[in-house]
Amino acid sequence: MRISDRIARMKPSATSLMAAKAREKRSQGFKVISFTTGEPDYDSPSEAVIAARKAMDERQTHYPPTSGITSLREAVGEYYRDHMGLIYDPSREIVVGTGAKQLIYEALGALVNPGDEVIVFPPAWVSYVEQIRLFEGVPVEVETSDTNFIPDIERTEKAITPRTVAMIINSPNNPTGAIYPEECLRGLAELACKKGIMIINDEIYERLVFDQEECPQILKVCPEARNWVLNVNGVSKAFAMTGWRIGYALGPGKLIKAISDFQGHLTSGTSTISQWASVGALVKSQEYCETMRKGFFERRNLIVDLLSQIEYINFVKPQGAFYVFVDISSCLKRENGIYLENDVAFCEGLLERKNVAMVPGTAFLSPGFVRISYSCSKEDICEGVKRFIEYLE
Ligand code: PLP
Numbered sequence: 001m002r003i004s005d006r007i008a009r010m011k012p013s014a015t016s017l018m019a020a021k022a023r024e025k026r027s028q029g030f031k032v033i034s035f036t037t038g039e040p041d042y043d044s045p046s047e048a049v050i051a052a053r054k055a056m057d058e059r060q061t062h063y064p065p066t067s068g069i070t071s072l073r074e075a076v077g078e079y080y081r082d083h084m085g086l087i088y089d090p091s092r093e094i095v096v097g098t099g100a101k102q103l104i105y106e107a108l109g110a111l112v113n114p115g116d117e118v119i120v121f122p123p124a125w126v127s128y129v130e131q132i133r134l135f136e137g138v139p140v141e142v143e144t145s146d147t148n149f150i151p152d153i154e155r156t157e158k159a160i161t162p163r164t165v166a167m168i169i170n171s172p173n174n175p176t177g178a179i180y181p182e183e184c185l186r187g188l189a190e191l192a193c194k195k196g197i198m199i200i201n202d203e204i205y206e207r208l209v210f211d212q213e214e215c216p217q218i219l220k221v222c223p224e225a226r227n228w229v230l231n232v233n234g235v236s237k238a239f240a241m242t243g244w245r246i247g248y249a250l251g252p253g254k255l256i257k258a259i260s261d262f263q264g265h266l267t268s269g270t271s272t273i274s275q276w277a278s279v280g281a282l283v284k285s286q287e288y289c290e291t292m293r294k295g296f297f298e299r300r301n302l303i304v305d306l307l308s309q310i311e312y313i314n315f316v317k318p319q320g321a322f323y324v325f326v327d328i329s330s331c332l333k334r335e336n337g338i339y340l341e342n343d344v345a346f347c348e349g350l351l352e353r354k355n356v357a358m359v360p361g362t363a364f365l366s367p368g369f370v371r372i373s374y375s376c377s378k379e380d381i382c383e384g385v386k387r388f389i390e391y392l393e
Pocket residue numbers: 038098099100101102125170173174202204233234235236242245246247
């Protein structure tokens with residue numbers, strides 16, 4: 001059997017790979033601490049479960065409308081109106097999909113012709129580049145500032161060519177936890193309007209913000225860019241509902257229709273029961289987001305305190321999400337008997353010798369770094385960092 005070139009050249013997700021290696025060691029009886037988790041370590045809110053159960057009891061088990069059940073599209077519209085002051089028409093400008101991941105894929109499918117360029121800002125989430133390539137698009141990496149991982153407007157403008165059709169932004173960011181400030185968002189939005197390119201605004205971590213009231217929203221900062229922004233969000237990170245697989249996108253009607261048409265041939269819409277669960281969460285569980293935010297805030301402070309005491313590494317204090325992106329480049333290629341070629345070898349060694357799993361920065365287009373997820377218990381954070389220090393030494 002022959003696997004297509006398209007799929008054969010795709011790199012498997014490094015996050016899943018490291019998580020699988022950690023699981024394997026655990027199954028061999030080792031006490032492994034995994035800093036690889038990409039999801040909140042909370043259970044879904046009861047309101048979501050109750051709503052799902054009710055939907056099943058009422059036999060809401062048929063195909064949904066392709067773009068999502070009306071109640072969920074309305075709940076999403078109300079959420080964006082109440083929390084962000086942005087008005088979208090649920091009947092034309094909102095689509096529900098199988099997670100933010102699928103919606104980003106469908107948006108790229110709707111925008112990218114072979115050879116078209118899409119700008120990404122490293123460190124960037126593992127799937128953007130692979131998804132762009134699946135449509136034979138060309139990912140164009142535009143370096144961010146190495147002091148805070150924020151995109152530079154001038155550099156971005158220089159990277160735009162007649163083939164650029166979109167850029168993907170992600171704030172709060174996975175893997176860095178950086179939040180793009182208003183000036184940056186305004187600059188990017190103005191560029192998009194001036195050059196006529198679409199911004200895919202992945203704001204899946206928007207509720208997990210620590211040192212400011214809320215995450216700056218690109219269209220609140222620059223409402224004129226409304227026709228050039230697709231907001232992508234979902235219940236995975238805000239409500240600890242990763243397994244329900246519900247995401248939503250809000251944007252110009254023409255793009256939403258294209259995404260929905262594409263989805264009609266992919267999935268015919270996403271699970272009706274999960275959609276009802278998400279209505280339950282969005283309408284009734286807003287305080288739950290705050291409980292989780294506070295829990296992550298405490299753990300962010302704990303891990304930052306612990307890591308700050310280590311002399312061999314550098315990192316920028318994360319402002320959101322649940323990751324710290326640590327520069328370990330000064331620990332590589334030391335000629336002291338231990339030779340670590342790169343961040344991948346570093347992570348493999350750390351798991352092998354100390355039973356601690358992290359994701360190498362290479363997976364996020366940033367070699368020389370490791371991503372630590374602190375979505376785990378405080379005890380695990382303390383023990384994991386202790387072993388990390390032993391390994392570094
Ligand atoms: N975008 C980013 C930056 C993520 O980290 C993730 C999940 O890890 C997603 C999108 C996908 O979210 P969903 O579970 O809604 O598909």
